[in-house]
Amino acid sequence: MNITKLALNNSRMTYVLVALIISLGLMVYADFPSREDPLIRINKAMIITQFPGLPPEKVEKLITQKIEEKLRELGDIEFINSTSKTGQSVITISAYQHIGDLNKLWDDVRRKLTQSKSSLPKGVLGPLFKDDFGDVSIFTAALTGKNWSMSVLREHARDIRDRLYTLNGIKRVTLHGLQKEQVFIEGSASVIESNSIDLGELVRSVKDQNSIIPSGSILTNARQITVQTSGKFDSKASLNELEIPANNGGILPLKDYLTVRTGYNEPSTELAYFNGKPAIVIAASMQSGRNILQLGPQLKQLLNQLDEELPVGMQLQIATFQADVVDKSIGNVKESLYQTLFIVLAIVILSLGLSEGLIVGITVPLTILATLLVMFFIDIDLQFISLASLIIALGMLVDNAIVITENIHLRLHSGQHRVQAALHACKELALPLLTSTLTTVLAFAPILMAKTTAGEYTRSLAQVVSISLLISWFISLTIVPLLAVHFIKDSKQKKTFFLLGFYQSFVRKVLNHPKKFLGLITSIFAFSLYVLSLVPVEMFAVSSRSEVLVYVDLPAGYNVNQTKKATNTLTSWLKDKQENPHVDYISSYIGNGGPRFFLSIIPNEPAPNNAFMIVKTKSAADALIMQKNIREFAARELAHTNVRTELISRGTVPPGVVQLRFVGSDAEVLFKLSKQAQAALSSIPGAIHVRNSWENRTKRYQITIDQAKARRAGVTYQAIANALQSTFTGIEITQIRRNDTLIPVVIKMKHNTVSAINNANPLDLVKVYLANSNSEYVLLSQIASMESVAEFGTIVRRNMEKTITVEGKHLSFKAPQLQAAWDKKIASIYEHLPAGYRIELGGELEGFKNSAGTLFVTLPLFLGLILCILVSQFNSFRKTTIVAFTIPLAFSGGFIGLYLTGANFDFIGGLGFISLAGIIINNAIVLIDKIGDEQSQGKNKLAAIESACINRLRPILITTLTTVLALIPLMTMDESLFYSMASVIIFGMSLGTVMTLGAVPALYSLLLPSTKKSPH
Incomplete structure (x- = not known):
């Protein structure tokens, strides 16, 4: 047709x-769905399982390994990465990217987790499955309140969450930094002993009293009325009034001998701060297909309204607001689009x-x-x-x-x-x-x-x-x-192009000396390959956002309070406007990674010794300044804390990070190898942020029970465990309901030695008193001994193999340079690696390799299809060869362009070369097609070449000019993501077109016959 x-x-x-x-x-x-980044599927999920107090090695064997074995039965899971710490197992699973129905896989995972529960230790908490790993928050807002308790803040945060759900387009609202409220029943061991209080009877009394029991029903003439007996506690006061039995037969009011107080879980599992103030951070994600630029104003109006409705002293402050970022980002690109449109129109009008x-x-x-x-x-x-x-x-x-x-x-x-x-x-x-x-x-x-x-x-x-x-x-x-x-x-009158005379002379010289010209452009290509070797390589360029990401890592074994202390030190300095006028605000998440507010940022796994901070500056340039300043301050004031600073990048691994994974079966061998590699990396001048995923060894106190003495004393293992747990964290015995919130009631004993245990000499733990079966009190030291044991604070596995990852980056080196320097220093490790152990490449280089690998694995297929189209078009292998020859000519311009513009050879730049290959051959196609037309009209080969080149010069130059100049606005944007791609295409098209205008006539004159042959 x-x-x-x-x-x-x-x-x-x-x-x-x-x-x-x-x-x-x-x-x-006018109503197009808009967002900052493409909506991509994050094929990861997290499984968290807890067993308080269980050592990492036992967490690995009794929990992590059991769950991993079940998950491995699912063939659609590519990676299972696990971290076992004291009392906690965190497993991150990654599905293959090609999986179609991810929800079905997550349902299969849930079934496997249900099956695994029977093989887990009694008393384990979880496993908790989190499949919202990829949700990106469109805003985060900090709820703070001077002189307001965390429980009151929590109630207001929940009200805000409910109000946000009324907004059409909100997918999920999460609260971060919530501290779990608890009611503590506390008393000293001496009081318990002197009043002969039976702790077991106390626990039973509290549980029995705090219950709701159905008591039948009354049948009347008209109706049946249910009778319910309730003795439930609804406040601290009702607990205080509880009467408890003593072993001497008396009844004691609880408040006279024990203290009832409200507090929060000790130690806290996660904390959130905004500008140094305790906060609850509220975050929300958006439903797919929605326009954030339309939702944003409605959301901001609602947040402002909610802030105005809060009590005096309470404040709701916006920390991150994606609609503003998208508005600016999309606005900048639209401005570049309009500039490009103007440039293209101006060129074609002026040219045609x-x-x-x-x-x-x-x-x-x-x-x-x-x-x-x-x-x-x-x-x-x-x-x-x-x-x-x-x-x-x-x-x-x-x-x-x-x-x-x-x-x-x-x-x-x-x-x-x-x-x-x-x-x-x-x-x-x-x-x-x-x-x-x-x-x-x-x-x-x-x-x-x-x-x-x-x-x-x-x-x-x-x-x-x-x-x-x-x-x-x-x-x-x-x-x-x-x-x-x-x-x-x-x-x-026929239009004359001002370059026709010059180009006609150029073509004639090329046709007279085709081999010399081809030798010249081959030399240029060889030179460009040398230039390419000078171009730095990275996965993705940093974005133009103005946040600095700060990771605060204390040694393994440190608690949340110590992490909070280090974070507060850094926050206090950042808040000093004289020292840091560039800083707008600081958000801190201690013990947890907080919400995912940017696509490529993967939140930290829960850990008491880790914190994550977002330092918002006034501009991207200020962020670069603050990154350096924070690093220098941390080196001075937080010498024993690993403080890492990163700018936001669109890659999942920050630019410049090198990693090596040591994989094997024996933890001691792996740890020794990793420490050698870590020391080698640290010894490179300029290396920073060097660490390993197993962190450091930690200290554990192992209590050994003399079974014979324990039997004679009438003390059970359960009594010992209860006594120790009640001394430190307490034992949950029941719950109080406040509105729709269940608050744990925890019994916790005070010992005179607790202060010494926590602060000075943990070996004093043996002075803890235990109650035997006759309610007599026995010193723990009478039936047990204790010794200090060194253990791994963290055990990491990858696909069910023990794996230690060592990583770092450099102040000036890119990842390939740093990796090369590191490999030289650990050459002996490679040479003498024990049998059964291996070293795997990770970090940015692995990401680049994998992404480029999957990109180029299909490239031969599509190159083959392109060749088929060209052969079909020309019915000639020689003409197809001429077209293909123009691709490296354009590449040489792209290589030189990267070097001259100072761009890095990144993933987007690689896409630029693929794009360039498809663009540049168009010039050769129209030239060769026109030469064939001229020959079909009876012209000899050289005359046909000259005529076709002159005839096609103007459209080729105009299209090249529009392509090149159209990319200048994209190249000069604040956002640097497409800087390398624009550099590649601009210089590749410019130099490639010039060389193509000579290479096609030269090759055609050498490869094609003088007269058109019949296909028969």
Whole structure:
């Protein structure tokens, strides 16, 4: 079917189609789902299981390993990473990226966890399955209150959560920094002993009294009335009034001998602070398909209203607000898009003249609006990647329209009728332009097939570019000829291009000395390879956001209070406006990683010795300054704390981080190897943030019971465990209900030696008193001994193998440089690695390798398809070879461009080279196609080459110029994500086009016969 003829014969319908595209496109654009980053699926989930007091080694064997064995039965799980610490197992599972129904897999995981419970120790808490790992918070707000208790703050936080759920578009609201309220029943061991109070009887009395018991029902004439007996406690006061039995037969009021107080779980499991004030942080995620730019104002209005309704002294402050970030980010990209649109229109009008320039120019916004319509219907959101993709496509999508318009103009100049000129021009160029369009689309196709997070993140780049190019081809064969027939001006005088004379002379010299010219461009390519070796490599560039991420890691074994002390020291300094005028606010999460407020940030696993801080500065430049200042302050004031600072990056591993994983069966061997590697990395001048995933050895006190003495004393193991637990953390015996909240009641004994135990000499623990079966008190030291035992504070496994990861980064080196220096220092470890042990590469280099690997694994397939299209188009292997030869010419320009602009060779830059390959061959395709046409008209080979080159020079240079200049706004944006890609395409197209204009005639003259041969 001839779509050009159809469009011309039904011109009114074609204009209606144009009007529909414009009107519907503008309507969709006004209400387009928007977000900062592409919506990608995070295929990770977390399983948390707790058993307070259980050593890491036993947590690994009794909990972690049992759960891992069940999970391993599921074939769709790629990685199982586990961390076993004292009293806690954290398992992170990662599904294969190609899994279709992730929810089904998570349901299977839940079933396996249910099955595993029977094999776990009695008294274990969990396992708790968290499949909301990938939810990104669209805002975080800190609820603080001077002189308000945490329990009151919690009630208000829950009210705020309920109000937020009334807002259409909110998916999930989470609260962070909640401290669990508890009621403590406390008393000294001496009081218990002197009054002969039976602790067991006390516990039973509290449990029996705090119960709701059905007591039957009363049957009346009209109805049946239920009778219920309730003795439940509803306050601290009701506990105080409880009468407890003593062994001497008396009844004692609890308040006279024991103290009842309210407090919070000791030690706290997680804390949150905002600008140094205790806070509850409220975070919410957004439903998919929603427009954050529309939801944002409603959300901010509600948050301001909620803040105004709070009691005096209580405040709700916004910490992060994604709508503002998206508005700024999308606004910047839109501004660049408008600048690019203006540049493209200006170039085509100046190059082609007003009438032809406007015809080509109209196709640009028309193609964009049509692309937006398709994006809307196939659920591609308006986000940074998709908008930047439109900018990249803008310079390319005028190519088809320019070539068609130029050809129609030449035919009109030769005297053809307008309609015939349009029909013949489109018939001649439809297939070559489709070929060049499809080759470009296929060049982007590997991005669509990449089965990694990075590939999924950049997928909309390939989708948007491919959609826009295919639409531009269709518009060029329908709307462009229609507009040309009606509006292109007659030209009695052929336009002369000012570079034609120079280029004609250049082509003749190339044809006279083709081998010399080919030798020259080969030398340029070889030089560019050397230049490439000087270009730094990284996965993703840092973003332009103004936050500094601070990770505060104390040695393993430190509690939350010590972590809080270190964090407060850093916060106090950061709050000093004279020292740090760049800082806006500080959010701190102690013992937990807080909410995920940016796509690539993976929250810390729960750990009492870790904290995570977000330092918001006034600008990205200020963030860079504060990153350095924080690092220097920590080195001075927090010498025994590992403080790591990072800027926000779009990669899951921060830029520059190197990692090696030591894998094997024996923990001691692994730890020794990792410590050697850690020392080697630390010895490199400029190395920072060096650490290993098993941290350090910790101290545990092992109590050994003399069974014979324990039996003679009438003391059971349970009594010993209860006595020790009640001394430190307390034993939960019942719960008090306050509204919809259950508050644990914990009995906790005070011993004179507790202070010494906690602060000075833990060996005093043996002075704890125990009650035997006759309610007589026995010293623990009479039946037990205690010794100090060193153990691993953290045990990490990867796919059920013990694994220690050593990592670090450098003040100036990129990851490849640092890894090379590190490998030299640990060469002996590689050489003498014990049998059964291995070292695996991790960090940024592994991420780059995996992402590039999945990207390039499908590249041969699509290159093969491109070659098939070219062979089908030309029916010639030699012509296809000439087209393929232009790709390295463009690459040489890209290599040099990276070096000259100071860009890094990152993942996006790699995509730039793939894009470049698809773009540059279009020039060769139209040149070779035109040479064939000239030869078919009877011209000899050299004359045909010269004529075709001169004929195609202007459209090639115009399309190159539009592609190059259209990328300048993207290159100069504050956001540096596409800086490398823009550098590659700008320099690759510029140098590649110049060399292609000489290489194609040179190769054609050498490889193709002088006369066209018959296919028979």
